[in-house]
Amino acid sequence: MRSIETDLREIITEKDALHIDEPMKRHTTFGVGGRADIFIDVSIDELASVMACLRRHEIPVTVVGNGSNLLVSDSGIRGAVLCIGRRINRTEVKKDQDNAMISCQAGALLPRVAMMAADQALSGLEFAAGIPGTIGGAVYMNAGAFGGDMSEIVSSVTTITEDGEIKDYSACQVGFGYRKSIFSEKNEIITGAVLSLRPGDPSEIRERIKSICDKRKKSQPTGARSAGSTFRKAGDGDLISDLTPAWRLIQQAGMKDARVGGALVSPKHSGFVVNDGSATAGDIYQLICAIRERVKEETGVELEPEVKLLGEF
Numbered sequence: 001m002r003s004i005e006t007d008l009r010e011i012i013t014e015k016d017a018l019h020i021d022e023p024m025k026r027h028t029t030f031g032v033g034g035r036a037d038i039f040i041d042v043s044i045d046e047l048a049s050v051m052a053c054l055r056r057h058e059i060p061v062t063v064v065g066n067g068s069n070l071l072v073s074d075s076g077i078r079g080a081v082l083c084i085g086r087r088i089n090r091t092e093v094k095k096d097q098d099n100a101m102i103s104c105q106a107g108a109l110l111p112r113v114a115m116m117a118a119d120q121a122l123s124g125l126e127f128a129a130g131i132p133g134t135i136g137g138a139v140y141m142n143a144g145a146f147g148g149d150m151s152e153i154v155s156s157v158t159t160i161t162e163d164g165e166i167k168d169y170s171a172c173q174v175g176f177g178y179r180k181s182i183f184s185e186k187n188e189i190i191t192g193a194v195l196s197l198r199p200g201d202p203s204e205i206r207e208r209i210k211s212i213c214d215k216r217k218k219s220q221p222t223g224a225r226s227a228g229s230t231f232r233k234a235g236d237g238d239l240i241s242d243l244t245p246a247w248r249l250i251q252q253a254g255m256k257d258a259r260v261g262g263a264l265v266s267p268k269h270s271g272f273v274v275n276d277g278s279a280t281a282g283d284i285y286q287l288i289c290a291i292r293e294r295v296k297e298e299t300g301v302e303l304e305p306e307v308k309l310l311g312e313f
């Protein structure tokens with residue numbers, strides 16, 4: 001029988017798009033994570049054939065975007081990691097008298113799309129300028145900040161199923177809630193989304209982007225290795241204003257200076273676990289567990305991680 005690598009190399013012709021035994025720390029903003037058996041920086045034209053090939057060989061598939069919300073285990077990921085990123089990142093602006101849309105492939109990065117929207121005098125995506133994820137990851141997570149989130153601007157989403165079927169979802173079918181969408185329950189890969197924006201003044205839009213990025217720099221460890229907010233806000237319901245920020249509970253529980261190995265609670269923002277450069281995924285995981293345990297003991301609240309854990313812990 002032909003090897004999976006031989007079959008994949010027939011489909012993926014670009015040099016540097018297919019890696020065997022690839023360290024995932026290269027592909028996560030935490031900068032940790034063991035090796036993936038196979039790592040594929042896939043293009044849109046290759047996607048269906050690559051998925052069919054992996055299915056034929058019975059290789060499990062993990063989908064990632066920019067790795068900015070991931071904690072990958074030190075033992076890595078068995079099977080194939082499909083990265084919907086730099087090779088699936090085209091964007092197109094569509095404007096007419098009534099509508100202003102940006103059609104994005106899923107690998108386009110939010111900060112780039114936000115700047116592009118500003119250049120095109122389109123408002124609504126300012127909140128996303130400092131979120132280092134892809135459009136696909138942002139739709140999956142319903143990423144948001146400073147009062148805005150993806151649910152407010154996504155008009156439709158396109159996916160591909162395991163069997164290669166292309167599916168379209170209107171915004172109301174996406175099941176957006178606080179940092180969630182229907183896609184966590186589906187085995188589908190998001191390949192693109194159409195964003196619906198409104199006309200605005202480019203200099204005012206840029207000013208809002210600058211002000212949001214300045215606020216972020218002041219209050220968050222933007223230069224450190226992290227995956228953003230480590231925990232979801234606590235409480236029931238989807239109204240963010242009714243939820244309790246994790247940083248407050250972490251401080252109440254006396255964990256603001258907690259550390260395990262090279263993983264620590266950021267001195268700048270208690271809601272962020274950061275890697276000081278020497279952390280393993282195990283350190284980060286143990287710190288997350290210790291925080292959850294102490295917060296539960298001290299406040300009675302069960303914090304849930306916002307970061308997605310991949311591999312075995």
Ligand SMILES: Cc1cc2nc3c(=O)[nH]c(=O)nc-3n(C[C@H](O)[C@H](O)[C@H](O)COP(=O)(O)OP(=O)(O)OC[C@H]3O[C@@H](n4cnc5c(N)ncnc54)[C@H](O)[C@@H]3O)c2cc1C
Nearest residue numbers: 065066067068069133134136137138143144145190227228
């Ligand atoms: C410094 C910093 C600041 C951050 N600030 C914010 C913030 O303000 N607000 C916020 O919401 N988040 C924030 N984040 C977290 C993160 O950037 C977002 O969750 C982002 O949406 C993740 O996108 P990604 O492409 O990196 O996805 P990944 O981290 O690669 O993946 C996240 C999840 O989405 C799934 N996924 C990714 N792409 C696809 C796809 N194409 N199809 C199907 N599933 C997919 C993955 O399987 C995984 O379960 C921050 C992170 C960092 C490092």
